[in-house]
Amino acid sequence: MRNENPNLKLLSISVIYSLSTIFMWTLSKNDESASLGYLFMLVIIWAILTIVTGIIIWKDKIKIKNWNILILIFCTPVPFIFFLSATSKEQVRGPWEYNKNNRRIREITYENRKEYSSSVDKTSEEYPIPANDKYHLDSIVYYGENSKIIETKHFK
Structure with a gap:
């Protein structure tokens, strides 16, 4: 210049x-x-x-x-x-939590996948919310066109 x-x-x-x-x-x-x-x-x-x-x-x-x-x-x-x-990160479309098999399940929906995590602590009818907020990733489900499942990855 x-x-x-x-x-x-x-x-x-x-x-x-x-x-x-x-x-x-x-x-x-x-x-x-x-x-x-x-x-x-x-x-x-x-x-x-x-x-x-x-x-x-x-x-x-x-x-x-x-x-x-x-x-x-x-x-x-x-x-x-x-x-x-x-x-910017991928936008979350919808988090959802529910109890299943004495665990709190956290399901997070993204544009092309869903992540499922379960609580480390157990839940019961008396205590439906876990004592701490620690979760471990159980699986990720990837979706393609027309919401068809392409791949599912499971974690231990």
Whole structure:
């Protein structure tokens, strides 16, 4: 790129944008009970910084070329959304728990498979919930098109 320097106001906003996004995302991951509140605050911060960015570009008549294009991209949620899409895990469609053969069975449904786990502790009619939350993986059932079973893996 040429000898044009990046706009320092845009650079500082992009740093604030990135740091506030990382901070709020970390808070939401550490305290899942309040994660919706943190993500709501994150959207408010994004909106405020986007408006501030627009005002700075309009008021200072910043030309958007070279370095400023890259910096402007980091003044938006676009890098965060790309990061989320690249690191997101397979989405759970439905967890379900039930008792069977004196064990608590946990069935987790994903897009193309189901995982079955059973509790380490035994259950009874008097104590239907196990004493601790430890489970071991029993089997994974893989599904293909039309929900047909392709493969079943059993674990001991």
